[in-house]
Amino acid sequence: MRVDIDMDRVRTLIQSRDLSTLSLLVRQMSPAEIVASIESATSEDAAVIFRLLDKDVAVVVFDDLDTVAQADLINRLGHAPLTDVFANLDPDEQARLLDELPAKVAKRLLASFDGDELDATMELLGYPQGSVGRQMSSVAVHARPDARVGEVLGRVNRHPGDIDQLTVIPVISHDRIVLGTIDTIELMRHPSDAMVIDLMDDDPQMAGTEDNAERISRRLLDSGLLMVPVVDRERRLVGVLPITDAARIDKEAVAEDHARAGASEPLRRPYLATPVRVVARSRIVWLFVLAISAVLTVQVLEMFEATLTQLTALALFIPLVTGIGGNTGSQAATTVTRAMALGDIRIRDVVRVAFKEVRTGLTLGLLLAIAAFVLGSPFYGMDIGLVIALTLFLNCPIAATVGGVVPLVARYFRVDPAVFSTPFISTFCDASGLLVYFTVAITLLGL
Incomplete structure (x- = not known):
C-alpha cells in the first residue's frame, strides 16, 4: 500500500523528537518514497530519517539517492555508518560521490577500504573532470562476433539488475577492440543458434574516455540510441554510457546553465530543502x-x-x-x-x-x-x-x-x-x- 509523503508531519515528528512514531511512519514507506522524502528534506532531517532505516533498506535507499543527498548524509553522519552502503554502489556512483565530498571526508572514507577494493573507482577518478571516462558505467555483458544468440541472452539473463546497460551489447574481439553493437531486442527476434556477427551493427557510434560528457550525452539523447560503448585511444572497450546516465548528465548541465545565466551558483539540493543562508x-x-x-x-x-x-x-x-x-x-x-x-x-x-x-x-x-x-x-x-x-x-x-x-x-x-x-x-x-x-x-x- 502506497503511503503519501507528508513532509510537514515528518518535520513535526523530528522537531518533537517523536522518533518512535517517525520510525513507524518510515517503515510503511516504500524505498522510492523514502528516497523522495530524504531528497526533499533538509540535511539535518534527512540524516534523522536515514538513521531510522534497517540496514537492508538503507543500502537500497542510499543507492537510489542523488549524489548530493548521498554526500550530505556522509557529511552529517560520518563515513563509518555508511561504509557498507558505499561499498554496494557501482564504481561510477562511488566516483561521483567522492567528487561531491570534501577532500578530507573522501580520504577518510577511502581509508576504510583495502587498496584493491576500489580499483575500478580509482580508475574512473583518474579521468578528467567532465569527461565521459569519469561518468561511464562498467560493462555488464559483452559478446564475441562468433558467439551464438542463445549464449549471449543467457549472459543477459544472469544480470537482471543491470537492465539499463543491457539494451545494447558491445561486440568485441579477443583483445577488447569494439567491432560493433547488437540490440538485445534484435537478439530475441532470432533463433538461439544464429551468429552475432550476422546480426550486429558493425559501424556503431562510440565515445572516447576523454570526450566531453555533456556533448556525448546530448548526442546520445538526440540520436535515440540507448547506449554507446566507451573506448580508449586504441578503440578498446573500457565502459558504456547508458541513456539513463546521459539524461542525468544533461539535466544537471541544463540546471547549472539556468542558474549561472542569472549570475547565481546552482543549488545542490531541492529549493525548498535548501537553507536560506545557502x-x-x-x-x-x-x-x-x-x-x-x-x-x-x-x-x-x-x-x-x-x-x-x-x-x-x-x-x-x-x-x-x-x-x-x-x-x-x-x-x-x-x-x-x-x-x-x-x-x-x-x-x-x-x-x-x-x-x-x-x-x-x-x-x-x-x-x-x-x-x-x-x-x-x-x-x-x-x-x-x-x-x-x-x-x-x-x-x-x-x-x-x-x-x-x-x-x-x-x-x-x-x-x-x-x-x-x-x-x-x-x-x-x-x-x-x-x-x-x-x-x-x-x-x-x-x-
Missing part, C-alpha cells in the same frame, strides 16, 4: 560585484551630465541603448559558453570567435539601426533618430564581441565563464553603450 550565499557574491561595478555606469552618466541638461530627450533612450547592448552581449556569451561546454570552442579559438561576433553584431546593429531611425524620426526628429540609429549600429558589434570573448578569457583564468560573464558583460555594455551614445550625440548634434 540560497543567499549562492547569490550575494555576484550581486556585490554588480553593485561595485555599476559605479562605472554612474561615472559615465556624470561625465555627460551637461549634455543631458542641454537635450533632455536623450535621457529617454538610455534604457533602450543599455538594454539592447546588454542583451546582445548576453546572447553572445550564452552561445559561446554553451559551445565551450560541448567542446565546440576552445581558448585558442578566441580570434575566430571575436571575428564571427563582430560580423554578427554589425548585422544586428544594421537591422536595429534601420528600425530605430524609421520608428524614432517621426516622433523625435531625424537628428535624434540618426543618433539612436548610429549608436545601435556601433554598440551592437562592441557588445557582441565582448560577450563572445569574455567567456574564453574567464576560462583562461580558470573562472567559471557561465557565472562570471553575465555580471561583467551587463556592466561593461551599460558603460560602453552610454559612452558611444553620448559621443555620437555630441558629434552629430554639436552639443
Whole structure:
C-alpha cells in the first residue's frame, strides 16, 4: 500500500523528537518514497530519517539517492555508518560521490577500504573532470562476433539488475577492440543458434574516455540510441554510457546553465530543502560585484551630465541603448559558453570567435539601426533618430564581441565563464553603450 509523503508531519515528528512514531511512519514507506522524502528534506532531517532505516533498506535507499543527498548524509553522519552502503554502489556512483565530498571526508572514507577494493573507482577518478571516462558505467555483458544468440541472452539473463546497460551489447574481439553493437531486442527476434556477427551493427557510434560528457550525452539523447560503448585511444572497450546516465548528465548541465545565466551558483539540493543562508550565499557574491561595478555606469552618466541638461530627450533612450547592448552581449556569451561546454570552442579559438561576433553584431546593429531611425524620426526628429540609429549600429558589434570573448578569457583564468560573464558583460555594455551614445550625440548634434 502506497503511503503519501507528508513532509510537514515528518518535520513535526523530528522537531518533537517523536522518533518512535517517525520510525513507524518510515517503515510503511516504500524505498522510492523514502528516497523522495530524504531528497526533499533538509540535511539535518534527512540524516534523522536515514538513521531510522534497517540496514537492508538503507543500502537500497542510499543507492537510489542523488549524489548530493548521498554526500550530505556522509557529511552529517560520518563515513563509518555508511561504509557498507558505499561499498554496494557501482564504481561510477562511488566516483561521483567522492567528487561531491570534501577532500578530507573522501580520504577518510577511502581509508576504510583495502587498496584493491576500489580499483575500478580509482580508475574512473583518474579521468578528467567532465569527461565521459569519469561518468561511464562498467560493462555488464559483452559478446564475441562468433558467439551464438542463445549464449549471449543467457549472459543477459544472469544480470537482471543491470537492465539499463543491457539494451545494447558491445561486440568485441579477443583483445577488447569494439567491432560493433547488437540490440538485445534484435537478439530475441532470432533463433538461439544464429551468429552475432550476422546480426550486429558493425559501424556503431562510440565515445572516447576523454570526450566531453555533456556533448556525448546530448548526442546520445538526440540520436535515440540507448547506449554507446566507451573506448580508449586504441578503440578498446573500457565502459558504456547508458541513456539513463546521459539524461542525468544533461539535466544537471541544463540546471547549472539556468542558474549561472542569472549570475547565481546552482543549488545542490531541492529549493525548498535548501537553507536560506545557502540560497543567499549562492547569490550575494555576484550581486556585490554588480553593485561595485555599476559605479562605472554612474561615472559615465556624470561625465555627460551637461549634455543631458542641454537635450533632455536623450535621457529617454538610455534604457533602450543599455538594454539592447546588454542583451546582445548576453546572447553572445550564452552561445559561446554553451559551445565551450560541448567542446565546440576552445581558448585558442578566441580570434575566430571575436571575428564571427563582430560580423554578427554589425548585422544586428544594421537591422536595429534601420528600425530605430524609421520608428524614432517621426516622433523625435531625424537628428535624434540618426543618433539612436548610429549608436545601435556601433554598440551592437562592441557588445557582441565582448560577450563572445569574455567567456574564453574567464576560462583562461580558470573562472567559471557561465557565472562570471553575465555580471561583467551587463556592466561593461551599460558603460560602453552610454559612452558611444553620448559621443555620437555630441558629434552629430554639436552639443
